[in-house]
Amino acid sequence: MATRSIVRLYDNHADATRVVRDLEAAGVSHDDISIVGNDRDGRYASDGDRDRENDAGTGAATGATAGAVIGGGAGLLAGIGAIAIPGIGPVVAAGWLVSTLAGAATGAVAGAATGGLVGSMTDSGVPEREAHVYAEGVRRGGWLVSVRTDDSPAGEVERIMNMSRPIDWTEREQTYRSEGWERFDPNAPPYTSLQRGSRAA
DSSP states (O other): OOEEEEEEEESSHHHHHHHHHHHHHTTOOGGGEEEEEEOTTOSSSOHHHHHHHHHHTOSTTTOOOOOOOBSOSSSGGGGBEEEEETTTEEEEEEETHHHHHHHHHTTOSGGGGGOHHHHHHHHTTOOHHHHHHHHHHHHTTOEEEEEEEETTTHHHHHHHHHTTOOOOHHHHHHHHHHTTOOSOOTTSOOOOHHHHHHSOO
8 A cells, every 4th residue: 555644733732632633532653743933932842951951052053963862652652752843943742754854954855955855755755845844834833744545544534634723825825925935945944933923823
């Protein structure tokens, strides 16, 4: 059977984590789910994660630091940890994309040239144009959930992921382009509160 990636972007942490839990409750293995969320305010990383990032001199411009396990309970969310991605800054992440992201952020894999998150998504089959919108969405505070699945259960996976208000990536692309955005830039500084305040509703 063919395996493909199904990706959705959510504007908040609660919707994204609900999707992960619903997917696992439906029998999707946490080995086939990934979550990546913006953590520029340090709300989700543990103190130990932040200390390790600071000690290593990492950040949006320089690479990644794998974080300790945070959260509780079982499943994917129990293993979420801190990392830094060029052009995005601090994120928390778990799942199969994490090792690819860590390698890309340090320049160790091919995706590094186009930004760790974009490269990771396109390597897993997400169209490049769509991947750029998703990466920019994470840069601006969003949460990305992705699932590797065979064709047969894909419809149920999409149904679950669509229940928690994912963004329409084509509409979000139009909003970004109306602000002068062209594509995700791994060399851009992390998105600021001033930029958030000027973003179109």
